[in-house]
Amino acid sequence: MNVILFGATGMVGQGVLRECLLDPDVQQILSIVRTPSGQHHAKLRELIHTDFFDYSTIEPQLTGFDACFFSLGVSSAGMDEAKYKHLTYDLTLAAATTLARLNPQMTFIYVSGAGTDSTERGRIMWARVKGKTENALLQLPVRAAYMFRPGFIQPLHGIRSKTKLYQALYTALTPLLPLLKFAFPKYITTTEELGHAMLNVARSGYPKPILETADIIRAASTVK
Numbered sequence: 001m002n003v004i005l006f007g008a009t010g011m012v013g014q015g016v017l018r019e020c021l022l023d024p025d026v027q028q029i030l031s032i033v034r035t036p037s038g039q040h041h042a043k044l045r046e047l048i049h050t051d052f053f054d055y056s057t058i059e060p061q062l063t064g065f066d067a068c069f070f071s072l073g074v075s076s077a078g079m080d081e082a083k084y085k086h087l088t089y090d091l092t093l094a095a096a097t098t099l100a101r102l103n104p105q106m107t108f109i110y111v112s113g114a115g116t117d118s119t120e121r122g123r124i125m126w127a128r129v130k131g132k133t134e135n136a137l138l139q140l141p142v143r144a145a146y147m148f149r150p151g152f153i154q155p156l157h158g159i160r161s162k163t164k165l166y167q168a169l170y171t172a173l174t175p176l177l178p179l180l181k182f183a184f185p186k187y188i189t190t191t192e193e194l195g196h197a198m199l200n201v202a203r204s205g206y207p208k209p210i211l212e213t214a215d216i217i218r219a220a221s222t223v224k
Contacts, residue, residue, distance in 0.1 A: 001202065002028040004065045006095060007072035009037050012111055012150075014159045015191025016069050016198055017044075023199055030065070032095075052091050055098045063102045067202035070095065071111040076126035084126060089133045100140045107144045107202045110137050111194075114151040114187070114213060138209055146201050147210045150194060151187040159191050189213050189220075196220040 003020055007013035008031040020026045021041050031037070031046045039046075049058055052072070070092060076084045096108060112134055117127035120135065134147045197211070197219035206219055 001025050001066045001199075002030075002064055003202075004030045004032065004062065004068045004099065006032050006068070006070045007111075008033060010071060010073075011155055011159055012071040012153065012191060012194060013069075015155070016071060016195045018159070019192065019195025019199060020069075025203065026199070030061070053094045055095065059098065059102060062099060065099070065103050065106055067107045067109065067198075068096075068099050068103075069109050069111075069198050069202075073111070076129075081125050081129065085129050085132075088126075088129050089136070092133050093136055096137055096140055100142045104142060106142045107146070107205075108137060108140055108142050109146045109148060109198050109201060110134065111148045111150070114149050116147075116149055118210075134210070144205060145209065146206060148194070148198070148216060149210060149212050150189050150216055151213045152189075153194065154188060154190045156190050156192050187213050189216050193217055193220040 003026055005013065005017060005020070008017045017029065017031065017039075020029050021043055026043060029044045031044060032049055033046050034048070034050055034052075036046060036048065047058060047061060049055070055062060072091070074084070074087045079087075092110065099106060099108065110133070112130050115124070115127050116134060117124065117131040118134065120128050120131045122128055122131075137145050137147065193216060197216045200219050200222045201211070204222065206215065208215070211219060
């Protein structure tokens with residue numbers, strides 16, 4: 001399986017990349033990044049690209065892929081709806097429509113978030129925009145598209161969030177995570193489970209296109 005990855009330097013993307021590198025079914029990983037990550041591996045090729053709204057100059061390098069794992073995103077904090085939509089909906093669809101045209105047999109997996117509003121009419125701005133993005137992606141002319149909606153994500157294997165506030169929260173909650181996972185098993189997943197789930201869904205599909213945390217955990221445990 002050849003995989004193209006967006007957001008590999010973020011917390012979720014780091015976890016997905018790690019599992020892709022470890023998975024024997026993955027032969028090639030193309031990571032689209034703005035700046036080099038410094039990571040090197042025989043399977044991994046980084047493609048430096050600065051304009052995430054236009055891929056016309058690199059299209060010849062974006063063919064021959066079986067799956068795209070898209071975990072690129074921004075926080076809505078301090079943004080109005082127009083700006084957040086541009087950096088969420090417009091940015092994601094620019095990549096997705098290009099890849100769908102070049103790889104119609106691809107499986108496209110998008111990391112959204114718990115609470116996303118599929119009706120696009122709710123009162124929470126980010127949830128409406130994420131819902132609009134999901135709905136558009138589900139119409140892509142590809143083999144399949146899946147929306148992942150994780151809740152709280154526990155970073156493992158030394159992975160850290162680039163957002164200082166989020167990392168401080170993860171650090172503070174680490175001692176409580178065993179208890180929290182016991183009390184709320186359907187709302188907490190890990191970077192490792194997310195990576196496993198994406199790979200398993202790309203390989204074998206899933207009964208429904210939108211995966212909440214419980215679905216992600218279930219997909220992660222699926223035997224290849």
